[in-house]
Amino acid sequence: MADAYFSLLSLILVLPLTLLIFLYFIVRPRPVRVPIKNRHVFITGGSSGIGLALAHQCAQQGADVTLLARNVSKLEEAKEAIKLATGRDVRIFSADVREYENIVKVVEEVGEIDVLVCNHGVYVPQELESQELEEIRFMIDVNLMGTFHLIKAALPGMKKNRAERGPGSIAIMSSQAGQVGIYGYTAYSASKFGLRGMAEALQQEIIADNIHISLIFPPDTETPGFVEENKRRPQLTSIIAASSGAMKADEVAKKSIDGIKSGTFIVPCNFEGFLLSVATAGLCPQRSFLMAFVEVVTSPILRIAGLCFQWNWYGSIEKWYAQKKQCKNTLLQYLVAFDGFTSSDLAFFCEGHVGVGVVTRDHTGSIVAVCSKLVDGRFSPEDAEGLALREDLRLLKTCGLRLAATECDALRGQKIK
Numbered sequence: 001m002a003d004a005y006f007s008l009l010s011l012i013l014v015l016p017l018t019l020l021i022f023l024y025f026i027v028r029p030r031p032v033r034v035p036i037k038n039r040h041v042f043i044t045g046g047s048s049g050i051g052l053a054l055a056h057q058c059a060q061q062g063a064d065v066t067l068l069a070r071n072v073s074k075l076e077e078a079k080e081a082i083k084l085a086t087g088r089d090v091r092i093f094s095a096d097v098r099e100y101e102n103i104v105k106v107v108e109e110v111g112e113i114d115v116l117v118c119n120h121g122v123y124v125p126q127e128l129e130s131q132e133l134e135e136i137r138f139m140i141d142v143n144l145m146g147t148f149h150l151i152k153a154a155l156p157g158m159k160k161n162r163a164e165r166g167p168g169s170i171a172i173m174s175s176q177a178g179q180v181g182i183y184g185y186t187a188y189s190a191s192k193f194g195l196r197g198m199a200e201a202l203q204q205e206i207i208a209d210n211i212h213i214s215l216i217f218p219p220d221t222e223t224p225g226f227v228e229e230n231k232r233r234p235q236l237t238s239i240i241a242a243s244s245g246a247m248k249a250d251e252v253a254k255k256s257i258d259g260i261k262s263g264t265f266i267v268p269c270n271f272e273g274f275l276l277s278v279a280t281a282g283l284c285p286q287r288s289f290l291m292a293f294v295e296v297v298t299s300p301i302l303r304i305a306g307l308c309f310q311w312n313w314y315g316s317i318e319k320w321y322a323q324k325k326q327c328k329n330t331l332l333q334y335l336v337a338f339d340g341f342t343s344s345d346l347a348f349f350c351e352g353h354v355g356v357g358v359v360t361r362d363h364t365g366s367i368v369a370v371c372s373k374l375v376d377g378r379f380s381p382e383d384a385e386g387l388a389l390r391e392d393l394r395l396l397k398t399c400g401l402r403l404a405a406t407e408c409d410a411l412r413g414q415k416i417k
């Protein structure tokens with residue numbers, strides 16, 4: 001009895017405690033604090049979205065901020081907004097991170113950098129098969145090569161007098177799509193996973209120089225870039241990405257700065273991101289023995305959670321393709337006649353999109369008006385049919401035939417195909 005009691009006690013108390021003590025001594029690199037007040041923070045992509053939010057908050061916290069992006073007027077706007085909000089002057093530079101010589105020039109001009117934030121990034125989601133090679137190259141060049149260019153240009157200056165200047169930091173903006181591959185992000189995920197490989201190797205190379213890397217992994221974030229992305233993002237990409245909630249740029253910036261200041265290597269931004277970081281810890285450096293403890297203890301359960309996510313994602317993909325196959329290129333057509341005009345009302349279902357349109361011809365058969373639109377969302381052919389009838393009147397109104405259409409008052413729809 002006493003024996004059983006003792007083994008239970010050891011299991012519950014002694015084992016975890018021993019593990020904690022063990023981890024306390026072995027975690028590497030050792031914990032560090034990287035201050036940002038009165039230090040030079042250089043932020044790429046600082047004229048928009050997450051980068052701009054970062055610039056605001058760094059300036060608020062008393063850092064000397066420099067921004068780099070391509071578009072000069074956006075940079076100037078950012079400079080003014082930050083001056084207005086914080087009273088601090090920021091320096092701005094226009095350059096493309098793809099052009100190494102220009103980056104070298106800028107870096108020489110700005111002087112010693114304490115915290116280098118490689119936040120610039122582009123994302124054009126599409127299935128690999130239909131994506132142009134040029135777009136794939138664009139993402140790899142800006143996101144991955146651009147970051148190489150920056151770090152390579154800045155590193156010599158960052159190393160200089162580091163002992164007197166205190167710890168330095170290189171923060172790299174990845175994405176949750178850089179921790180797990182996501183449908184529609186083949187090129188983007190590759191560019192963001194690439195950053196992780198680079199960061200893990202580079203941390204070993206620069207630890208002796210007291211420079212510390214933070215890799216930041218945001219989920220979908222409300223930014224101007226994200227608004228653009230959403231106009232063309234495949235539906236499945238959005239469905240899968242919705243597994244992690246969306247954030248505001250300010251919230252991501254706050255998490256990033258906290259991560260930089262505590263020298264954290266993997267910086268998640270929301271709860272799902274935290275789970276994802278623990279589940280994909282791999283062999284990455286870990287300074288916190290408590291986090292290391294969480295990683296060790298939760299690894300089997302998080303692997304199960306990860307498998308459940310994959311089960312769910314593959315389920316969505318299967319469902320989506322089954323629906324697409326069933327509905328591919330369904331064309332429904334109605335004939336609506338009024339006052340000598342024939343309006344043929346089309347609803348088509350193609351590639352997961354529903355389109356509704358109206359082609360109106362006069363008595364000679366010449367087309368006098370065409371009106372159509374794509375309606376996004378998940379529809380079946382039946383939905384398309386209903387939608388076509390509902391939209392018919394509305395669409396006719398937008399053609400020059402408003403009166404005729406309303407006067408014919410009934411949509412005597414006749415399905416001809």
Ligand SMILES: NC(=O)C1=CN([C@@H]2O[C@H](COP(=O)(O)OP(=O)(O)OC[C@H]3O[C@@H](n4cnc5c(N)ncnc54)[C@H](OP(=O)(O)O)[C@@H]3O)[C@@H](O)[C@H]2O)C=CC1
Pocket residue numbers: 044045046047048049050051068069070071072074095096097098119120121122123142146173174175176217218219220221222223224225226
């Ligand atoms: N928004 C989101 O959902 C998420 C974003 N991320 C990552 O966060 C980072 C910022 O994203 P977000 O704020 O949404 O992006 P935005 O599109 O809003 O801003 C991008 C910034 O990068 C600059 N930039 C783009 N290309 C270059 C280039 N070739 N050279 C120099 N600067 C460039 C842009 O300025 P300009 O065009 O004038 O050069 C702009 O300042 C990116 O790395 C992105 O991958 C990660 C996860 C989610």
Ligand SMILES: CCCCCCCCCCCCCCCC(=O)[C@@H](N)CO
Pocket residue numbers: 123175176177180182218219220221226229240241242243244272273275276279302303305306309
């Ligand atoms: C084991 C537990 C797992 C926990 C949940 C996993 C959820 C993963 C969702 C990934 C979403 C990726 C969004 C990328 C956004 C992005 O980068 C674009 N908007 C372009 O910038």
